[in-house]
Amino acid sequence: MKVGMIGFARSGKTTVFNAITGASAEVGAYGSRDANLAVIKVPDERVDTLATFYKPKKKTYAEFEFIDIAPAEGADADKTLDNAALNLLRNADALVHVVRAFDDENVLHPMGSVNPERDVTALEEELQITDFIIIEKRIERLEKEHRKDQEYDLLVRCKEHLEAGNPLRTLPLNAQEDTVLRSFTFLSQKPMMLLGNYGEAAIGNDDPARMQAAAGKHGLKLIELCGKLEMEVSQLPQDEQEVFRTELGLGEESRIRFIHFAYEMLGLISFLTAGDPEVRAWTIRKGTSAVDAAGVIHSDIKRGFIRAETIAYDDYVAAGSMAKAKEKGKVRLEGKDYTVQDGDIILFRFNV
Ligand SMILES: Nc1nc2c(ncn2[C@@H]2O[C@H](COP(=O)(O)OP(=O)(O)O)[C@@H](O)[C@H]2O)c(=O)[nH]1
Ligand SMILES: [Mg+2]
Numbered sequence: 001m002k003v004g005m006i007g008f009a010r011s012g013k014t015t016v017f018n019a020i021t022g023a024s025a026e027v028g029a030y031g032s033r034d035a036n037l038a039v040i041k042v043p044d045e046r047v048d049t050l051a052t053f054y055k056p057k058k059k060t061y062a063e064f065e066f067i068d069i070a071p072a073e074g075a076d077a078d079k080t081l082d083n084a085a086l087n088l089l090r091n092a093d094a095l096v097h098v099v100r101a102f103d104d105e106n107v108l109h110p111m112g113s114v115n116p117e118r119d120v121t122a123l124e125e126e127l128q129i130t131d132f133i134i135i136e137k138r139i140e141r142l143e144k145e146h147r148k149d150q151e152y153d154l155l156v157r158c159k160e161h162l163e164a165g166n167p168l169r170t171l172p173l174n175a176q177e178d179t180v181l182r183s184f185t186f187l188s189q190k191p192m193m194l195l196g197n198y199g200e201a202a203i204g205n206d207d208p209a210r211m212q213a214a215a216g217k218h219g220l221k222l223i224e225l226c227g228k229l230e231m232e233v234s235q236l237p238q239d240e241q242e243v244f245r246t247e248l249g250l251g252e253e254s255r256i257r258f259i260h261f262a263y264e265m266l267g268l269i270s271f272l273t274a275g276d277p278e279v280r281a282w283t284i285r286k287g288t289s290a291v292d293a294a295g296v297i298h299s300d301i302k303r304g305f306i307r308a309e310t311i312a313y314d315d316y317v318a319a320g321s322m323a324k325a326k327e328k329g330k331v332r333l334e335g336k337d338y339t340v341q342d343g344d345i346i347l348f349r350f351n352v
Contacts, residue, residue, distance in 0.1 A: 001283050004067045004092035009110045011100040012197040012227040017068035019230035019254045035088055036068040042259055046313050050279045060280040062270055077110035090185040095192045097123055102199030117214040127188040132162045193265055196224040223261045230254045269342035291336035294348045304352035308334040313343035
């Protein structure tokens with residue numbers, strides 16, 4: 001899972017990035033041209049438990065990769081994306097818009113004032129315009145080549161949808177159209193979440209009405225945190241972090257909160273693979289078929305897919321070993337179209 005962090009300059013992207021990933025990238029680095037990348041592991045007790053059975057050489061958790069883009073180069077104050085950012089974000093599976101909700105007179109907002117609703121709208125428009133320009137060029141090209149095919153029809157629909165002020169993520173598509181459109185990597189088609197970055201005064205104050213109104217208006221899900229404070233706490237020694245969190249009333253770690261939020265919002269589940277070399281969790285979307293889940297591991301396994309030997313995690317733990325689970329008839333042989341369930345332990349049989 002790759003998550004791209006976007007937002008206006010000084011909205012606290014890098015601060016939040018540090019808070020969630022435990023990195024210590026420079027904040028307030030307004031002249032920097034470097035993006036920050038970091039990976040976090042998704043804690044999963046099932047991986048730990050399976051490892052006690054399999055005693056594998058390696059335990060591997062599912063991962064989230066975060067991309068914190070650099071400030072846009074030479075852009076107007078109301079633009080957040082430049083070509084470098086667009087290239088980095090193209091492969092992101094989801095976007096997080098970090099919206100400034102903290103007041104601090106020493107930190108200048110590029111638009112001169114703190115106004116979450118304006119920022120949410122402005123960034124939505126920027127994503128849509130970015131996609132629109134690409135679509136328009138592509139349509140022109142297809143027209144020149146007299147190719148009024150399926151792709152052409154789809155792009156015309158996209159164009160009309162954008163012209164009406166809607167992001168591509170709200171355009172109803174069938175599975176095939178969805179695949180075609182995804183290959184363009186349009187930004188407004190990517191799932192997007194809002195992250196409200198609050199000042200310290202907001203802790204325990206549950207009236208972030210401005211942000212919630214903005215999120216509701218655009219149909220976006222919102223997670224709220226105090227970026228600066230979270231970052232400061234995340235940089236303390238591990239044993240002190242807990243004490244401070246309790247004292248400050250910060251609740252669960254922002255890393256864990258973000259993971260739960262993203263799984264929920266993106267409809268993600270995990271399946272597991274287990275053996276002597278490695279016990280591992282893999283992230284997929286709910287509704288993924290066995291053959292597509294195989295493709296997450298390796299394209300060869302997808303191509304040569306024969307069947308998926310599958311057992312539910314709880315059944316495996318109750319049986320205590322694969323042999324006993326088989327005796328009890330708990331191991332199923334599933335075909336390509338089987339919908340993988342959260343916690344399935346799968347052994348893919350394939351032939352290439
Ligand atoms: N007071 C306050 N300042 C913050 C908060 N989050 C970020 N900042 C400050 O805002 C400035 C810009 O933060 P940064 O993370 O570099 O923003 P970016 O440009 O979006 O990456 C820095 O001076 C941060 O210390 C916050 O929650 N409260
Ligand atoms: Mg930054």
